[in-house]
Amino acid sequence: DFPAGYTGYHTYAETQTELQKAVANYPSLTKLGSAGTSYEGRALSLIKISDNAATDENEPEVLFTCNQHAREHLTTEMCLHIVQQLTSGYATNSAIKRLVDSTEIWVVPSVNPDGSEYDISGGTFHSWRKNRQGPGTDTNRNWGYKWGCCGGSSGSTSSETYRGTAAFSAPETRAVSNWVNSRVVGGVQQIKTHIDFHTYSELVLWPFGYTYDRTAPGLTAAEATKFENLGRQMAATNGYTPEQSSDLYITDGSVNDWMWATHKIWSFTFEMYPKGGSPGFYPRDTQIVPQTTRNDQAVDILINAAITG
Numbered sequence: 001d002f003p004a005g006y007t008g009y010h011t012y013a014e015t016q017t018e019l020q021k022a023v024a025n026y027p028s029l030t031k032l033g034s035a036g037t038s039y040e041g042r043a044l045s046l047i048k049i050s051d052n053a054a055t056d057e058n059e060p061e062v063l064f065t066c067n068q069h070a071r072e073h074l075t076t077e078m079c080l081h082i083v084q085q086l087t088s089g090y091a092t093n094s095a096i097k098r099l100v101d102s103t104e105i106w107v108v109p110s111v112n113p114d115g116s117e118y119d120i121s122g123g124t125f126h127s128w129r130k131n132r133q134g135p136g137t138d139t140n141r142n143w144g145y146k147w148g149c150c151g152g153s154s155g156s157t158s159s160e161t162y163r164g165t166a167a168f169s170a171p172e173t174r175a176v177s178n179w180v181n182s183r184v185v186g187g188v189q190q191i192k193t194h195i196d197f198h199t200y201s202e203l204v205l206w207p208f209g210y211t212y213d214r215t216a217p218g219l220t221a222a223e224a225t226k227f228e229n230l231g232r233q234m235a236a237t238n239g240y241t242p243e244q245s246s247d248l249y250i251t252d253g254s255v256n257d258w259m260w261a262t263h264k265i266w267s268f269t270f271e272m273y274p275k276g277g278s279p280g281f282y283p284r285d286t287q288i289v290p291q292t293t294r295n296d297q298a299v300d301i302l303i304n305a306a307i308t309g
Ligand SMILES: NS(=O)(=O)N[C@@H](CCC(=O)O)C(=O)O
Pocket: 069, 072, 140, 198, 199, 200, 205, 209, 245, 246, 248, 249, 251, 254, 256, 269, 271
């Protein structure tokens, strides 16, 4: 469990309970499922939020993924906040109602529940990042586009950016990518926009991460400009710094590169609060509300972008 000062954060079990409460309170707006199971057998829970959620309607879809990296617990709270905002706001907030009526929104509060649970085991933080498969794989280096191509990951099992034994060797990335593949309906990928939440540094990042080049095969100048414009629009609302992923450092096998290159999903990474190493990965639970609500407008922009194209 979380130590004193951090009990506002949700453990895996508490996260499941929150999702079950959302479904109980908003049965027509939500549908609870999973993309699969983690290495240690935990459900990779996936909640759908939309009007008539039980029906697959012909509406653009949006994906939010959180907690790829175990110690980045604030991101699990971000995904739970999105669920809370969109369900509890539906009846009273016309802007939220419009977004929820016009799209189908999917939220995965924890892509790496095993790592997250290990990080808080024994009531102290372990600064763990990877999944719990053997020496641990960095799931954000394990996605299948240009996996291990470009010095943006490590082949050393002890490394924090160990890419795994092969693309999608991690059960978590394999399950979530298979689920995204399943959203190709009639030959068209229904998911249009995506944010993968991380901490920390307060950044909005977009592809590609594997190359410093602004354009590359599969990413035209016009598309790069659209990424930049959308990224800057979102960053203007939360005060994060907008930049191409590789401006930070080269990453290969990242989720954003795979989402864009494979499915043309407008896929971003948000690095949340704080800016720097203090409090780094472990802000106290008093920061949960301010730092999750800080992204409310950006989330609305991302959902709206799926509608407007
Ligand atoms: N959350 S983090 O690990 O400090 N930064 C992310 C940045 C992701 C990216 O550059 O696409 C990563 O290295 O996977």
